[in-house]
Amino acid sequence: MPSQTLPDDLDISHIRSSCATCSLRELCLPVGLNEEEIQILGNLASHKRKIPRGGYLHHAGSKFQSLFAIRSGFFKTCILEQDGRQQVTGFHMTGELLGLDAISGEMHTCDAVALEDSEACEIPFAKLEEISRTIPSLMHHFHKIMSREIVRDHGVMLLLGSMKAEERLATFLLNLSRRLVMRGYSEYNFNLRMTREEIGSYLGLKLETVSRAFSKLQDENIITIDNKQVQINDISRLKMKMGNSACLS
Amino acid sequence: MPSQTLPDDLDISHIRSSCATCSLRELCLPVGLNEEEIQILGNLASHKRKIPRGGYLHHAGSKFQSLFAIRSGFFKTCILEQDGRQQVTGFHMTGELLGLDAISGEMHTCDAVALEDSEACEIPFAKLEEISRTIPSLMHHFHKIMSREIVRDHGVMLLLGSMKAEERLATFLLNLSRRLVMRGYSEYNFNLRMTREEIGSYLGLKLETVSRAFSKLQDENIITIDNKQVQINDISRLKMKMGNSACLS
DNA sequence: TGCCTTGATTGATCTGAGTCAAAGCTATTC
DNA sequence: GAATAGCTTTGACTCAGATCAATCAAGGCA
Numbered sequence: 001m002p003s004q005t006l007p008d009d010l011d012i013s014h015i016r017s018s019c020a021t022c023s024l025r026e027l028c029l030p031v032g033l034n035e036e037e038i039q040i041l042g043n044l045a046s047h048k049r050k051i052p053r054g055g056y057l058h059h060a061g062s063k064f065q066s067l068f069a070i071r072s073g074f075f076k077t078c079i080l081e082q083d084g085r086q087q088v089t090g091f092h093m094t095g096e097l098l099g100l101d102a103i104s105g106e107m108h109t110c111d112a113v114a115l116e117d118s119e120a121c122e123i124p125f126a127k128l129e130e131i132s133r134t135i136p137s138l139m140h141h142f143h144k145i146m147s148r149e150i151v152r153d154h155g156v157m158l159l160l161g162s163m164k165a166e167e168r169l170a171t172f173l174l175n176l177s178r179r180l181v182m183r184g185y186s187e188y189n190f191n192l193r194m195t196r197e198e199i200g201s202y203l204g205l206k207l208e209t210v211s212r213a214f215s216k217l218q219d220e221n222i223i224t225i226d227n228k229q230v231q232i233n234d235i236s237r238l239k240m241k242m243g244n245s246a247c248l249s
Numbered sequence: 250m251p252s253q254t255l256p257d258d259l260d261i262s263h264i265r266s267s268c269a270t271c272s273l274r275e276l277c278l279p280v281g282l283n284e285e286e287i288q289i290l291g292n293l294a295s296h297k298r299k300i301p302r303g304g305y306l307h308h309a310g311s312k313f314q315s316l317f318a319i320r321s322g323f324f325k326t327c328i329l330e331q332d333g334r335q336q337v338t339g340f341h342m343t344g345e346l347l348g349l350d351a352i353s354g355e356m357h358t359c360d361a362v363a364l365e366d367s368e369a370c371e372i373p374f375a376k377l378e379e380i381s382r383t384i385p386s387l388m389h390h391f392h393k394i395m396s397r398e399i400v401r402d403h404g405v406m407l408l409l410g411s412m413k414a415e416e417r418l419a420t421f422l423l424n425l426s427r428r429l430v431m432r433g434y435s436e437y438n439f440n441l442r443m444t445r446e447e448i449g450s451y452l453g454l455k456l457e458t459v460s461r462a463f464s465k466l467q468d469e470n471i472i473t474i475d476n477k478q479v480q481i482n483d484i485s486r487l488k489m490k491m492g493n494s495a496c497l498s
Numbered sequence: 499t500g501c502c503t504t505g506a507t508t509g510a511t512c513t514g515a516g517t518c519a520a521a522g523c524t525a526t527t528c
Numbered sequence: 529g530a531a532t533a534g535c536t537t538t539g540a541c542t543c544a545g546a547t548c549a550a551t552c553a554a555g556g557c558a
Contacts, residue, residue, distance in 0.1 A: 499558105500557105500558095501556105501557090501558085502555105502556085502557090502558105503554100503555090503556080503557105504553100504554085504555085504556100505552100505553085505554085505555105506551100506552080506553080506554100507550105507551080507552075507553095508549105508550085508551080508552100509548105509549085509550085509551100510547100510548085510549085510550105511546100511547080511548080511549105512545105512546080512547075512548095513543105513544105513545090513546075513547090514543105514544095514545090514546090515542105515543095515544090515545100516541105516542080516543080516544090517540100517541080517542075517543095518539105518540090518541085518542100519538105519539085519540090519541105520537105520538090520539085521536105521537085521538085521539105522535100522536080522537075522538095523534105523535080523536070523537090524533100524534085524535075524536095525532100525533090525534080525535095526531100526532085526533080526534095527530105527531085527532080527533095528529105528530095528531085528532100
């Protein structure tokens with residue numbers, strides 16, 4: 001799939017700049033947008049919206065109208081099953097996009113809940129579509145980004161199927177670490193925003209098993225864990241724990 | 250996401266009709282293409298290509314150049330792990346599209362192997378892109394379809410995480426049944442093209458566990474299974490076996 | 499300050515699925 | 529049609545992770 005670039009003489013003067021405080025550059029580069037696309041996106045985004053801990057960014061079943069760029073904070077996405085239990089489908093950190101769950105339909109398929117006080121910029125999808133009528137490559141590119149995120153998650157889930165608890169947890173930690181370092185945070189020292197139960201739900205384990213696996217990794221001096229604070233002491237041995245399934249892509 | 254329609258005065262006369270024998274209409278309607286799009290796709294597609302049992306439609310790591318419409322037969326997609334074991338990532342039947350695994354990159358991420366003598370039409374992606382430069386909605390639409398397929402699979406995998414063997418198998422059978430009936434085949438009576446081992450790999454179970462779960466469902470008179478021939482005797486009880494996680498979307 | 503809630507850890511026990519092994523069945527080949 | 533290789537089924541045993549339960553630590557708040 002050859003990637004198209006935007007025309008040099010691109011006129012975006014008609015786009016209302018509604019988010020003066022938003023510099024989306026450092027935010028969106030990791031997902032593969034080029035300068036012009038970031039500019040357009042930044043101009044589309046509304047001012048930061050505050051979401052308190054426990055607050056919702058979007059609900060399952062609600063109409064899909066916007067993508068959200070997380071400016072600060074941490075979110076989980078989850079679906080509520082018939083029996084009331086909730087299944088965590090993903091975690092999303094500062095600098096990532098939310099709302100991708102609705103990419104293939106008209107409705108959000110999951111809830112997005114803030115795990116700490118957070119801020120997000122809304123990017124109205126209608127405007128994105130409007131612009132992509134004049135700049136087809138933008139939407140094309142966007143779909144690619146979205147698919148990539150989904151495929152990445154999908155790949156991880158597939159591999160989890162055949163993994164043991166410890167392997168799953170190692171995979172999870174390394175995935176978090178990789179995403180944090182991409183955004184300029186510490187690779188070896190970070191704070192888990194979610195509970196053991198949420199980690200367990202995401203990985204298909206019970207909270208006790210998660211706790212035990214953490215303890216085991218600590219006993220082996222691979223990580224140090226104090227409640228929610230994680231320190232990776234030996235990343236190469238942690239990678240070995242992931243097993244053969246290896247690549248997170 | 251409002252769905253766009255193709256313009257009425259659409260000129261596709263410049264597109265070489267390369268697949269006179271292909272009527273893709275009944276093939277692609279289920280995935281949501283409209284008449285004109287099917288026409289375009291059909292004209293893009295090359296003549297049917299035969300793939301013998303065990304043959305490859307595409308390889309992991311090979312350059313992504315085409316999508317494939319399965320005209321007859323049955324495929325599995327799988328990835329080869331470092332240790333040589335193979336992980337089945339999906340099953341694909343007559344009327345479905347293959348090659349979607351490469352949607353977010355330049356390379357195929359998995360092998361596609363025929364589980365019986367099959368036929369497929371190749372749809373060169375470059376041509377699809379060329380056309381979508383004049384008809385932006387086509388690529389847009391296509392990306393949506395592809396994402397939907399991926400999201401669907403992703404959803405299933407997520408739910409599998411917390412499921413027991415019997416629930417996984419029920420989910421698997423009902424998924425097959427639903428896809429078969431969509432394409433005009435019997436809902437209650439069908440032939441499994443894959444081995445117990447392949448089912449197990451896909452569901453994260455061992456082949457013995459798959460076999461035992463089949464036997465148990467048969468003992469309970471929910472299905473009748475004779476080697477690869479499956480008959481669903483009581484679909485409502487089979488649905489109950491799926492558990493609360495329910496929806497396959 | 500002490501009460502109460504929420505989350506984390508750890509132990510004991512149980513169970514579902516993996517493992518190993520044997521035997522039966524099917525399909526393919528010559 | 530006999531020989532062979534590849535699937536499938538079933539049984540016995542084992543073990544990782546679920547379940548049940550107790551304890552502990554860290555806020556939040558009256």
